[in-house]
Amino acid sequence: MKTLMFLPVAALFTATPAFANDGRSGGKLLLTDGISSVEGSAGGGLATWAVIAGNETDRGIGASAHGTLVALPDFTLRAAGAAVGIYDRVELSYTRQMFDTEAAGSALGLGRGFTFAQDIFGAKLKVAGDAVWAQDRWLPQIAIGAQHKIAVQGAVIAAVGGRRRTGTDIYVAATKLILSQGLVVGATARWTRANQFGLLGHGGDHGDARRIAPEASIAKLLSRRLVVGAEYRAKPDRLAFARETGAWDAFAAWAPQRNLTLTTAFVDLGDIATFRRQRGLFLQLQGAF
Amino acid sequence: MILIAVVLAQAAVPAGEDPVPPYVQRDANAGAVPFADAAMWRAFHGSDGVARIVDAFVARNAADPRIADIFKGQDLVRLRRVLKEQFCYLLGGGCTYSGRDMKTAHKDMGVQAADMGALVENLQSAMAAERVPFGAQNRLLARLAPMKRDVVTR
Numbered sequence: 001m002k003t004l005m006f007l008p009v010a011a012l013f014t015a016t017p018a019f020a021n022d023g024r025s026g027g028k029l030l031l032t033d034g035i036s037s038v039e040g041s042a043g044g045g046l047a048t049w050a051v052i053a054g055n056e057t058d059r060g061i062g063a064s065a066h067g068t069l070v071a072l073p074d075f076t077l078r079a080a081g082a083a084v085g086i087y088d089r090v091e092l093s094y095t096r097q098m099f100d101t102e103a104a105g106s107a108l109g110l111g112r113g114f115t116f117a118q119d120i121f122g123a124k125l126k127v128a129g130d131a132v133w134a135q136d137r138w139l140p141q142i143a144i145g146a147q148h149k150i151a152v153q154g155a156v157i158a159a160v161g162g163r164r165r166t167g168t169d170i171y172v173a174a175t176k177l178i179l180s181q182g183l184v185v186g187a188t189a190r191w192t193r194a195n196q197f198g199l200l201g202h203g204g205d206h207g208d209a210r211r212i213a214p215e216a217s218i219a220k221l222l223s224r225r226l227v228v229g230a231e232y233r234a235k236p237d238r239l240a241f242a243r244e245t246g247a248w249d250a251f252a253a254w255a256p257q258r259n260l261t262l263t264t265a266f267v268d269l270g271d272i273a274t275f276r277r278q279r280g281l282f283l284q285l286q287g288a289f
Numbered sequence: 290m291i292l293i294a295v296v297l298a299q300a301a302v303p304a305g306e307d308p309v310p311p312y313v314q315r316d317a318n319a320g321a322v323p324f325a326d327a328a329m330w331r332a333f334h335g336s337d338g339v340a341r342i343v344d345a346f347v348a349r350n351a352a353d354p355r356i357a358d359i360f361k362g363q364d365l366v367r368l369r370r371v372l373k374e375q376f377c378y379l380l381g382g383g384c385t386y387s388g389r390d391m392k393t394a395h396k397d398m399g400v401q402a403a404d405m406g407a408l409v410e411n412l413q414s415a416m417a418a419e420r421v422p423f424g425a426q427n428r429l430l431a432r433l434a435p436m437k438r439d440v441v442t443r
Contacts, residue, residue: 022401022443024401024403025403026403026406027401027402027403027404027405027406027407028406029406029409029410057401057402057403057406058402059401059402059403059443060403088402132434133405133434133435133437133438134434134435134438135430135431135432135434135435136434136435137435179427179428179430179431179434180427180428180431181427182423182424182427221423221427222423223423224413224417
């Protein structure tokens with residue numbers, strides 16, 4: 001895990017030198033930094049994309065912050081965090097997720113309002129391609145990254161069959177804007193054993209090995225400031241006590257001005273902890289510079 | 290003889306413009322393949338529409354605090370003319386592009402990626418003011434975007 005954290009830092013140092021005096025803030029076109037996923041990485045709301053957070057270009061440093069609410073029939077997920085984008089090549093992020101079981105907590109024997117939480121530390125490195133400007137090349141923008149997740153409810157996680165409280169997802173993401181069609185397309189392969197994004201730990205009764213879980217996104221530009229799209233994210237199903245399914249959403253992201261993106265989505269997180277069909281509303285406010 | 294050659298050289302520069310170092314003129318200097326039919330030319334309202342867009346685009350750039358410095362001291366008369374030729378050529382309007390290639394034209398300007406971003410936004414504003422449909426705007430931008438490789442040098 002420490003080796004993974006070293007990678008983006010090393011990239012930062014090799015990328016610095018010759019233009020130390022040419023630093024420049026901003027410069028990205030509207031919405032090309034994506035929104036924040038529920039784990040705090042730049043992308044869609046569920047899927048992580050190859051784009052780097054912040055409004056900066058290769059000559060600057062940018063940042064973003066998000067507040068996210070997912071209102072489900074039986075639970076509420078809240079997330080908040082921030083990310084830094086360095087020369088449009090490295091992204092470092094931190095997000096805290098809180099999953100409130102509300103009344104369902106009593107039914108689950110945990111107590112009303114019992115809350116699962118986790119801290120997610122993310123690092124992403126753009127390794128090839130260009131999503132936005134290289135419209136004459138098929139090669140998408142490709143990034144590799146990791147999300148190290150530290151959940152808090154260790155005793156409950158163990159009780160429901162989770163093997164470990166902390167874990168690291170590793171992914172490869174590919175993203176491309178097909179400007180002539182006004183489309184954004186993305187695909188991500190995530191190597192994971194996280195239960196419910198990691199809120200219920202990692203690994204379980206149905207196996208402890210990490211496996212590839214795919215993510216796919218498609219979006220349509222309606223105007224400079226408005227993008228609509230849909231995403232799908234497969235999830236491992238490792239805990240015998242409750243089936244876990246993939247998640248999908250249909251979203252609209254709006255940038256009323258340069259530093260603000262508001263996103264609303266219909267989201268279907270599937271079955272969670274024996275509560276079926278958790279479909280609801282995703283809302284996010286993201287500020288960036 | 291020498292006097293005649295000098296007079297001819299002076300006459301070759303269009304009125305109101307400054308001379309530029311000699312270069313090979315060809316349509317390929319425009320930096321992208323033109324659209325095959327006239328649908329895009331119509332979407333941009335022909336030569337009047339393109340003229341309005343280019344004039345508005347250059348005015349916005351010269352007034353934009355992010356990039357105004359790049360346009361200071363540039364020959365804006367020539368710029369407006371060659372841009373109109375370039376857009377007309379690319380949009381299937383049938384013009385000849387008589388300007389320089391993108392690399393030569395932007396050499397030593399020290400353009401950064403953020404400048405290119407500002408430029409695209411100003412072009413988007415000019416196209417929106419002309420009421421060019423959003424899809425057509427993006428189809429043109431898709432042809433212009435790869436020029437970033439030659440335009441951005443810093």
